[in-house]
Amino acid sequence: MFKTLNVSQREIIEQLKISCQVPSLLEAIATRKIILNTAKEAGIKVENEELQQAADALRASNRLIKAEDTWNWLQKHHLDLEDFEQIAEINLLSVKLAAHLFAEKVEQYFYENQLNYLAAVTYEVVLEDEDLAWELFYAVTEGEITFQDVTRQHIQNPELRRTGGYRGIKNRHEFKPDIAAAVFVANSPELLKPIVIAQKVHLIWVEEIIQPKLDQQLRIQIISELFADWLKQQISQLEIIPHFESDSYSQPVQELLRIAS
Structure with missing residues (x-):
């Protein structure tokens, strides 16, 4: 029985296609691009201290207590430290963008939909x-x-x-x-x-x-719900077309492969 199995990019793409995972991956790519582009247009930036806190939160959410735990997790998911930092950054940008777009709309939304939070x-x-x-x-x-x-x-x-x-x-x-x-x-x-x-x-x-009470936990929940609905609306307006080339892989597919890993 073999101990090592080499898998090519072409095989990865083929498996993604036949397992019907391409649509969800393309949607994930679109979501990330929408967040990055909208945050840039809004002038939202990530400071180094904020990024470190986001990285610490990412480690905590994945129970990566020791440095060894982090390295093992990165290896399991075929990531490096730059990828890890990018994940932390997009998580933080999502939170900051959601607050930028919807923090001031929470109270009105809550009172208009109060019954839903009973x-x-x-x-x-x-x-x-x-x-x-x-x-x-x-x-x-x-x-x-x-x-x-x-x-x-x-x-x-x-x-x-x-x-x-x-x-x-x-x-x-x-x-x-x-x-x-x-x-x-x-x-x-x-x-x-x-x-x-x-x-x-x-x-x-x-x-x-x-009875519903608009505390901090519910504020965060409402912002998250509004942001998720907004993302769905943005994606629904897009026509996402992957480009599969026979001899080489276009940028969208390269990005799909990186996200999939």
Whole structure:
């Protein structure tokens, strides 16, 4: 069995094509170019101290604690220190450009879309028998059993059963529309009447409705959402055409190869 496998640029491109990855890679290239060009037009620059902080954040996000960890990570992804610095720079430029474009629009957007940021803490049991769901609903509301009893008896997944059917804190848009409509008019804590969706019956305990508050975390979330939507709009206006040449590789393909590594 061979220990070394040499792979050519042509083979890399061929694999990207037959695995249908070219569109997503071209979109990634377009995204980077849009960020770089727009940041340049806006006069946004990256200072050395900022770049060092961005590099440290990149190491932290990839759990690169020691220098050896960083070198191993670079080798795994076929990168050098210049590539690593470029990744940190584009990450930082993205953050700075997003703030430049949308920081002053956050409050207006929040108040216009405040309902979307309502959140709820819920527990859920999904059943296949609607009659059983109604039987359990009335048993809980009349105090014959608790919702915790229902979760222990009717949730098959062990991990979900151990947490009592806990589904976490979710914003309104994360729920299916029929469920959101019922959850966000509940007088928590409250057990909702069974909700039938696609032949499944949802029995949901609403523990708490959380009113949205425009804190720093939500500000960052809204800026990120607006920036992502803006990027999609910019890309939708582009016609991205890769150039595959028989004997040599054009600049767009060379760049695709570098990004892919």
